[in-house]
Amino acid sequence: MPNLSDTVAVVTGASRGVGRGIALSLGDAGATVYVTGRSVADDTTENLPGTVTETAELVADRGGEGIAVRCDHTVDADVEALFARVDDEQGRVDLLVNNVWGGYEGFDETFDDPFWTQSMDRWSGMFDAGVRAHYAASRLAARRMVDRGEGLVVNVSSGDGDKYRGSVMYDVAKTAVDRMAKAMAHELRDRGVAAVSLYPGFVRTERVVRAFEETGEEVPEETHSPEYVGRAVTALAADPDMMGKSGQVLVTGDLAREYGFTDTDGTQPPPFELDTEPI
Incomplete structure (x- = not known):
């Protein structure tokens, strides 16, 4: 595990799932991790387990410093207050992981229904x-990183090359996330700051496990833990040649082979492949 004891990270949407896995892996590396989300203490969302409070405590248990911050990332004042607090307490931010995602809320078996039957509420x-x-x-993290001439922004996305992601809204949104990382990297390249998009595989999040439990099916063997994605982020944050990857779409399974990390069970799941056609 790399040593990131001098790293200050912000991981958004880290109450559970991939965000929690990333925060825990950074904790393993000794990082200071600001864990953000709306689920705090006993107030959870969507009846799913996990809060930023719990995640921060687990980060500390792993050897890092976990700091829970209740933040609704659709409210600009909340986000500004988050970074102001990081300024006050740390004086810098080295790593931002954009993982927050409201796009799964309210979805059930209708996720892949035709776009003309989908509710517009899901667009927001x-x-x-x-x-x-x-x-x-x-934009708030980049201001601080540019001033210091170093930093890394990771957009957690999803996909498999040019293959269709199963929903028009989802496909367009995740494509935008990828393009955002590429465009940010273009403007940041001469400032010493890197930006990438990262594809997890098929992750055993709380939401995924619940979905399979509700259907009475076993969780597929090809799934991997959220911490597998976290180990990818940790490896990237520790890479002295990270700028060489700036602007790219990276895949967790590929990074595992490049950097030599494994999942928590010692396996090294390959890149995830969607069962759809390129578009």
């Missing part, structure tokens, strides 16, 4: 609580 989940939230946090 994908774009306000997803794409815009990534942009809002990135």
